[in-house]
Amino acid sequence: MAYSSDAKKSQDHTPKSHTKKHNxxxxxxxxxxxxxxxxxxxxxxxxxxxxxxxxxxxFLKSEAVAQLWGKKKNNSSMTYxxxxxxxxxxYKREILERVDGRRxxxxxxxxxxxxxDETKRQQKYQYEGIVFNVxxxxxxxxxxxxxxxxxxxxxxxxxxxxxxxxxxxxxxxxPAYRRNATSISPGFGGGPKLLLEDPGETVLILQDxxxxxxxxxxxxxxxxxxxxxVRRKVTSKAGxxxxxxxxxxxxxxxxxxxxxxNTHMQRNINAGGISHxxxxxxxxxxxxxxxxxxxxxxxxxxxxxxxxxxxxxGCLWSAKRLLHTDIRKLEG
DNA sequence: CACGGGTTTCCTGATT
DNA sequence: AAATCAGGAAACCCGT
Numbered sequence: 001m002a003y004s005s006d007a008k009k010s011q012d013h014t015p016k017s018h019t020k021k022h023n024x025x026x027x028x029x030x031x032x033x034x035x036x037x038x039x040x041x042x043x044x045x046x047x048x049x050x051x052x053x054x055x056x057x058x059f060l061k062s063e064a065v066a067q068l069w070g071k072k073k074n075n076s077s078m079t080y081x082x083x084x085x086x087x088x089x090x091y092k093r094e095i096l097e098r099v100d101g102r103r104x105x106x107x108x109x110x111x112x113x114x115x116x117d118e119t120k121r122q123q124k125y126q127y128e129g130i131v132f133n134v135x136x137x138x139x140x141x142x143x144x145x146x147x148x149x150x151x152x153x154x155x156x157x158x159x160x161x162x163x164x165x166x167x168x169x170x171x172x173x174x175p176a177y178r179r180n181a182t183s184i185s186p187g188f189g190g191g192p193k194l195l196l197e198d199p200g201e202t203v204l205i206l207q208d209x210x211x212x213x214x215x216x217x218x219x220x221x222x223x224x225x226x227x228x229x230v231r232r233k234v235t236s237k238a239g240x241x242x243x244x245x246x247x248x249x250x251x252x253x254x255x256x257x258x259x260x261x262n263t264h265m266q267r268n269i270n271a272g273g274i275s276h277x278x279x280x281x282x283x284x285x286x287x288x289x290x291x292x293x294x295x296x297x298x299x300x301x302x303x304x305x306x307x308x309x310x311x312x313x314g315c316l317w318s319a320k321r322l323l324h325t326d327i328r329k330l331e332g
Numbered sequence: 333c334a335c336g337g338g339t340t341t342c343c344t345g346a347t348t
Numbered sequence: 349a350a351a352t353c354a355g356g357a358a359a360c361c362c363g364t
Contacts (some may be wrong), residue, residue: 029339030339082340082355083339084354085342085354088339088355101347103347
């Protein structure tokens with residue numbers, strides 16, 4: 001028996017933001033696990049990725065994790081036994097997938113991601129002059145990202161991998177991936193830029209882009225909280241990424257090359273096997289599976305003050321496959 | 333107060 | 349043998 005009840009009472013913090021659905025204490029178990037996996041600093045060998053791109057991980061110190069979970073829930077009697085029961089309940093909801101035969105090993109499932117509500121919120125974006133701010137999630141933990149800009153009219157594409165680590169500004173187009181002199185400008189100077197002003201904020205800024213330009217942003221990482229709109233001034237400051245580019249050079253950009261002629265803005269384009277459809281706006285949170293692909297575009301006529309934006313969840317997985325090897329290489 | 337989601341507890345019965 | 353895995357049941361917590 002044991003009515004261990006007792007120390008249950010005040011639920012202190014209640015920031016302000018309308019706590020989403022049911023989310024006691026702000027975090028669900030699977031999110032808690034995810035966060036540990038994402039924060040090497042806070043993960044003293046507690047849980048380890050078995051196959052990050054597949055979302056497979058293993059508990060190294062099951063009881064320690066349980067204690068940590070219990071601490072978060074103000075429950076000192078938490079044990080792995082109990083925590084694991086909760087984990088098993090995730091199978092049915094497909095937040096976790098069963099990994100049999102392997103003790104202490106779990107795998108994130110397809111529902112270990114965002115939901116429709118977040119998606120809708122994500123649709124909001126701001127367009128200011130020629131600055132295009134894409135809504136992203138705060139506290140996004142992007143480790144690496146790949147940018148590919150596509151000039152539909154010229155059927156060219158350029159882009160390449162970069163790494164993000166805290167506050168850094170990165171030019172998108174490095175010399176290594178300039179494929180066509182007439183496509184989007186070179187990275188350093190007036191070209192598109194991905195600017196990370198705060199560790200917890202990611203702002204995508206395009207400036208001096210040409211007409212009929214679309215870009216693809218692949219973010220490898222986990223999104224740890226709700227999307228938040230951000231707005232920033234354009235700051236042009238060439239970041240020296242040459243070294244980084246060379247270091248991270250991968251076949252990604254080549255894969256992303258547009259193969260199929262397509263000059264119609266509204267038509268789908270196919271970039272190296274990735275289908276960019278016109279489906280409903282959607283930016284997915286790919287927890288346990290490393291990344292989200294954002295596709296955005298800009299109106300031909302800037303005076304319209306309207307951006308042509310499309311988000312396609314389908315891009316996620318094909319892109320995931322595409323970048324699978326890159327991610328592994330980068331993750332070491 | 334009722335109700336539902338998300339655990340938390342407990343437990344019996346396998347597996348490793 | 350100890351640690352886990354599997355789930356069913358039911359109690360809890362908490363937000364609506």
